[in-house]
Amino acid sequence: MEPEDRHTHATMSVARIETLADGVFAIAMTLLAFNLTVPVLDPRLSADQVAAGLPGQIYALGPAFVVYSLSFVVLGVYWVGHHAQFRVIDAADRAFLWINILFMMLIALVPFSTLLLSRYPLVPIAAQVYGIVLTLIGGAFYLHWRYATKGHRLVPPSTTEEFILAVQRRILIGPTVCAIAVLVAFVSTIVSIFLYAFLVPFYIAPGSVDRIVFRVRRSV
């Protein structure tokens, strides 16, 4: 482990964080679909009665499909974000590993909060638990970026302050809106859910950050 090995080690470390995170994201995403329970009809029904009754049962899964899509896309937002951060972060230390573990511990709660919300879409506490999980995820993700960039701890010295702050602002909007939505749920759960959904197009749309983080092959 001579000093010249440093770069290799740092790279490996970052690679394994990404592998674990990709695993947790993939599993949490795929398990979201388990909230879509296949209807079980009374086995004593005739074939015609089943054929007549099943469509209604499937249409009743509508709200669950909406919440499934919302949560999948929210996980997608953070997967893309995590992905984007690691295009800049190129080293890791022990504290940073633990911030990642905290982040994944919160990501792994999304199937739970999603099932809660799809089962009780009109109950304030369900919308609030959903929002608290998202607020904490956003907060952990902010911490992730803050820790890595503080004094250029885990990013190349060439990273500009302007870029670091632009990413930081973009990250903070998520937990801020979610925290407001948690409070709004005391008054109206519908408005609260709309606030969560509103974040999605905001994060999907490319920001000023993209000019730096994503470089389409052709344009260079």
Added chain:
Amino acid sequence: MEPEDRHTHATMSVARIETLADGVFAIAMTLLAFNLTVPVLDPRLSADQVAAGLPGQIYALGPAFVVYSLSFVVLGVYWVGHHAQFRVIDAADRAFLWINILFMMLIALVPFSTLLLSRYPLVPIAAQVYGIVLTLIGGAFYLHWRYATKGHRLVPPSTTEEFILAVQRRILIGPTVCAIAVLVAFVSTIVSIFLYAFLVPFYIAPGSVDRIVFRVRRSV
């Protein structure tokens, strides 16, 4: 992040898409087997009664095994296809990441639609939901290729138009046949299921595309 870093970054980006996709495919495939529920016999039965009753219960899983195999192979078809596309696509941008997330969101629905079909193999709506999911997957997969190749956006400039169009045609056959099968299910679910099954040997068989995408080591 100097310009000369571009290639490394583009590669990483593509690598993480593949890792997430492989994770979602692996989980969706393995979870398909959860539709094969182990029979639970009445605990008050004697050992002889259990030994006599269990075989019948296992043979009754026959249709579920058929649907399991069909869905596994269908996921395999899209995994091979995704795999093949990334032998040409060598960069990614934000929109492309989101097309991938949409694609995975649909792939993650396959265990649901498979369980629905194996529980209600003779009910039109079950065959239709199964087919709608496949049609959407095929459509998203077409979009994936179209977006990446439009103006050689994410593929090397050397990729020929002829090749791009050959892949495109091959992809489009899947969602076209599935969309027809969804309509056919209004008349006959059996014919509909046969249409889905018919696609499998078509996609497993090597196409003209393979001459370019797969190169067996020896033949070079």
Added chain:
Amino acid sequence: MEPEDRHTHATMSVARIETLADGVFAIAMTLLAFNLTVPVLDPRLSADQVAAGLPGQIYALGPAFVVYSLSFVVLGVYWVGHHAQFRVIDAADRAFLWINILFMMLIALVPFSTLLLSRYPLVPIAAQVYGIVLTLIGGAFYLHWRYATKGHRLVPPSTTEEFILAVQRRILIGPTVCAIAVLVAFVSTIVSIFLYAFLVPFYIAPGSVDRIVFRVRRSV
């Protein structure tokens, strides 16, 4: 995609097969533990009654733990074997991808056959389904090696015939013993299970094959 790209492409292809396989193995292995159901005691019992009753319920999971360990190790055997084959196989074609998908389709059945056997350890059909799945896995694994090495299709030309045959013989022992065990289960399920268990130390022990496939760093 000039000829000189061939090596890169072949390598990527092989890498993604390994990633998918590792995913399926990891999930199938981890899900085996789901067969260990946590006892649910009557909620009306007093704390003392629960404390008195729980140990017995946990000891009753003994056979399930044995079957869990057996299946985990069996999956481990095939994971190590798959791993070892890919230290020689360095290219892939479409047919080979499909052999891998077939292999994973069978691997994904192991949690099912394991739960069946741990629920009905004394019923012949359970031991037979368990054995049929293992026989098919062994057969698919033989096919995997046979296809890759036939005429040095996907292995380096320097691979010796002697080595190819040694690996082949080692692979064939598994499905042969399992097929015999399936027949033996008609007479005695206990003997049948012992035959499966007997294979484990055989495959864990290093064979003549290892001298070539594994090279401990120091010994070179």
Added chain:
Amino acid sequence: MEPEDRHTHATMSVARIETLADGVFAIAMTLLAFNLTVPVLDPRLSADQVAAGLPGQIYALGPAFVVYSLSFVVLGVYWVGHHAQFRVIDAADRAFLWINILFMMLIALVPFSTLLLSRYPLVPIAAQVYGIVLTLIGGAFYLHWRYATKGHRLVPPSTTEEFILAVQRRILIGPTVCAIAVLVAFVSTIVSIFLYAFLVPFYIAPGSVDRIVFRVRRSV
């Protein structure tokens, strides 16, 4: 497979162990959240009664959340540890693969022991099963390091004895404390759980080992 290929092969081997381990860790971690069961309220309740009853049901999940966090962090500790060992270990042989499989077999039991403990937090046997699993994990992890470093079997010759022993001591503290906690549970399950929890800050805090294993980019 000429001698000069050795390094490549050893590296691949290590890489696939890490991939499988990351998969098992990611799945075990994500599945921990399945112990948090979403409350099912009587469907005949009015919307107001559901809104009034749900918060209490969610607060009742408190202990399950605590056990979830504890187990997630414990898995995180071993993931970080496994990660750290592989920054030194750079080769593998067959016995080492099997030590890894044993390690993962025990890791995959954590969701089971966690659910048991969160369902029966006050029953000695639950705290003991939890502790036995942790003791065995720690023991397997010790074996993992011992086997790899014995006579510098799978680590570079430059690895110092002092470093090897420092890691060894740090590893041994875990299973030692857990074994004590198992005995303590005969007297008090609360004290036993506190002992498990006490290990977490110990392992999260950087040790003397980190000066060698982790090198923050800037500090070099």
